[in-house]
Amino acid sequence: MYYPEELVEEVRMKNDIVDVISGYVRLQKKGSSYFGLCPFHNEKSPSFSVSRGKQMYYCFGCGAGGNVFTFLMEYENFSFVEALKVLADRAGVELPEMEYSKEAKEKADLRATLLEINKIAAQYFYVQLKSEQGKIGYTYLKNRELSDETIKAFGLGYSNKYSNDLFKYLQGKGYSEDLIRQAGLINTDERNGVYDKFWNRVMFPIMDVNNRVIGFGGRVMGDGKPKYLNSPETVIFDKSRNLYGLNRARTSRKPYFLMCEGYMDVISLHQAGFTNAVASLGTALTTGHASLIKRYVQEVYLTYDSDEAGTKAALRAVPILKQAGISAKVIRMDPYKDPDEFIKNLGAEEFEKRIGGARNGFLFSLEILSKDYDMESPEGKTAFFKETVKRLIGFEDELERNNYVEAVAKAYKVSPESLQKLVTKTAVTEGMAKPAVRPKSAPSGQKPKESGILVSQKLLLTWMIEDAGIFSLIKKYISPEDFTEPLYRTVAELLYQQFDTGELNPAKILNHFTEEEDHREAASLFHTKIRELSTKEEQEQALKETILRVKANSIDYRTMHLEPTDMAGLQRLMEEKRKLDDIKKLHISIE
Incomplete structure (x- = not known):
């Protein structure tokens, strides 16, 4: 939904960035800024800086940065609108009600109702587990060495032996048969009529990243088939775009995920202190999973079962992750079948050693290939x-x-x-020996390697907000038109407008970008790492070279895109080329 820029800015100004981030990170004041341990990567000495004056944050270690909206988007994995709503509520700013079309309202209402039904079902299963009839399920979990704390943390439950208890319970809460069916909790056939999908099973609630129950997995008690049963896909549950345990793993702040095959593997690892473990939901790893993972980490350790099926699953996962720009490593469980067995027999310390000795995904695939x-x-x-x-x-x-x-x-x-x-x-x-041509846009989930000229443009934008004097210098030679990337050009135009009115406020500029990827990209433009230069002369030379590089690229770019009949445009470009030669002779002085 679109919100007026003035309203977005009001919300931002009423949420002091130091106050908001202090709720997540312990900050200490040093000079005019506040420092703490970065919540986006592991570090021992504080490199995470928050500026009350600029209302921006920046990590000198990993390069994360932005305004108060960016922080909530990164930390809580919110969309821009979600971050805006949370901060508006915090500051007591009333946002206008979202206007839905009839169809959109019906869809939103259905999703909300199905989430309610699943939440009630999860609570019902949890209560059943602690009852006398749930003793078989509780005993099973205790025999698997799970603590009561872990059982509660993951909301584990039990669906009893009576095959329509949940259905009757939900009907008693006022939900129709059709809605309960759409939640994936009942089946119907001629012989049995309506009956619960899950019965006589230990239940594993599946939650999305915002801790909402979207489906269930159930492990049968006894020898029934199938051993594990998952919810069908519904309006709120898409197996290929959700991961079990992600709601907890995303807050671990570790730079990698441990990818498992089963619910118990994830739970055992979390209980042992490996809180970054996740699992796909009864399906092989998909490109949707990889895209989801990429939002949180750049590296995945595959902890699949050590049998043939687990090995094949790892081999399939490695190229999928690589295509998404995620590096993969493989942890071997030998002599045990899976992480759950490994932890129970050898403990967390030995598992940590296995993580340290994980095999590179590509080299692991060759190791398996060599056996043929x-x-x-x-x-x-x-x-x-x-x-x-x-x-x-x-x-x-x-x-x-x-x-x-x-x-x-x-x-x-x-x-x-x-x-x-x-x-x-x-x-x-094979006909593959040809110069590599970079695609204009990367495949889904994969970020192309950043070109040198884009880095130079980002450097200028960072310099410009750091020092008004340097901004004045750059403005003599560079205009917004010289930023060839559309998003960079938009940011430059807004910056130049602010500079002309005497109000340089990059935190406000970020409000302009409400699409998640655009916002993150815009935030990165103000936090490009500037190489430490020891002398004033070195700084002046670096600035001059960057200005020349950006200007020369701009002229080349506009020349390539010039209409053949645009003689006036050609004359302007020729004049700019002459000025470029003049700039080369100038001495740019930083006061």
Whole structure:
């Protein structure tokens, strides 16, 4: 929904950033800023800075930064509108009611009702677990060495042996058969009529990132089939876009997730202190899962079962994660089947060691591949390397590919030169030896490598908000038009307008960007790391070189996009090129 910019700014101004962040991070005042341990990466000495004057935060360690809206979006994984609502409520600012179309209102009402039904069902299952008839389920969980605290934390429950108890209970709460069916909690057939989907099972509520119950998993007591049963997909439950345990793992603030196969693996790891464990919901890892993971971490450790099925699942997961820009490592559970068994037998300390010794995902896939070849015979080894090379060609980035060539050569005791020759030869044969062309937009979930010119443009924007004197200098030579990336240009235009009115306020500019990705990208523009330069002369030279780089790129860009008949535009560009030569001769002085 669109909210007036004045209203958004009122909410921002009434929520002092130091006060808000102090609710999440312990801050200490040092000079004009406040410092604390960064909540977005692990660190031992504080590098997370919050400025009351600028109403902005910045981490010198990981580069996270933005205004009060950005912080809530990053920490709580809120959308801009969600962050705005929370802060408006905190400050007592009344937001106008959202106007829905009839269809949209019905859809929103249905989602809210299904969430209510699932919440009530979860509470019902929890109470059943603690009752006499739930003793079988409770005993099962205690035999799996789960504490009462863990059982409560994950909301575990029990669906009793009577096959329509929950249905009757929910009807008694006023919910219709149709709504209970849409929540995925009942089935119907000619023989039994309406009956509960889950009965005689230990129940695992599945929650979204905002701790709302969206579905269930159930483990049968006894020898019934299937052993594990999950809720069907509903309006609120999409298996391919949710992860079990993510609501808890996202607040662990660790830089990686432990990806498991089952509910019990996740729960056992959390109980042992590994609070960054998650699992896919009865389905193989999907691109939707990878996109979701990318919002929180850049690295995943796969802790799949050590059997053949678990190995195949890991091999499928590695390229999916890589495509999303997430590096994958594989933890071996041998001699145990899964993390749950491992923890029970060897303990948390040994599991920590396994994390430290995790295998690189690509090298692990080669390790498994090598088992299909006779590595003792020249023919078998040659065939293995030919297949390996086909996989190495998949690395588009030359540096990354060369690093893997070296790693493979070292692991399998061949010369890097001969392996590199085979890579080149195979690339030519396969028709893949051509210059890599960067796509204009990256595949879903994958961020393209940032070009040098974009870094230069970001540097100028960061310099401009740091020092009004430097802004004046840059303004002599650079206009908003020289920022070739549309979002950068919009930010520059807003900054220049503020500068002209004597009000330089980057925190306010971020209010302009309400789309989640745009907001985060805009926030990053004001926090580009400026290399430490020891002398005033070095700073002046660096500034001059950056101005020249941005201006030259701007002229080239506009020349390429100039209409052939635009003679006036061509003359302007020629004049700018002459001025560019003049700038090269100038001495730019920082006061």
